Amino acid sequence: MHELSLAEHVIRIVEDAAHQAGAQRVTRVRLAVGALAHVEPETLQFCCTLAARQTALAETEFVVEQTPGQAYCADCRQDVALERIGFPCPQCGGFALRVTAGEEMQVLDIAIV
Numbered sequence: 092m093h094e095l096s097l098a099e100h101v102i103r104i105v106e107d108a109a110h111q112a113g114a115q116r117v118t119r120v121r122l123a124v125g126a127l128a129h130v131e132p133e134t135l136q137f138c139c140t141l142a143a144r145q146t147a148l149a150e151t152e153f154v155v156e157q158t159p160g161q162a163y164c165a166d167c168r169q170d171v172a173l174e175r176i177g178f179p180c181p182q183c184g185g186f187a188l189r190v191t192a193g194e195e196m197q198v199l200d201i202a203i204v
């Protein structure tokens with residue numbers, strides 16, 4: 092499953108960051124995934140909890156937020172909101188779109204004690 096390998100990646104990033112910060116415990120991790128990243132926020136959240144089970148992050152709360160997709164339309168020469176890859180430009184109906192945001196996943200912040 093795509094989300095599970097992503098989640099394992101997240102766990103490693105957070106473990107490293109927590110270790111470097113000298114944290115005893117990570118209470119909360121906030122993630123953001125783009126709407127065009129082919130990742131369901133609910134599924135990623137579930138997979139993070141699953142992947143954290145046998146780790147120091149077993150008690151950590153994972154929060155996943157979705158950031159909107161955005162593309163540049165070469166036809167109407169402006170940035171437009173894009174709900175999904177393959178959808179036409181919501182302004183002109185054209186397909187001359189270049190995705191500018193929404194395909195990424197990032198760790199927003201980590202709460203430690």
Ligand SMILES: [Zn+2]
Pocket residue numbers: 164165166167168180181182183184185
């Ligand atoms: Zn357009």
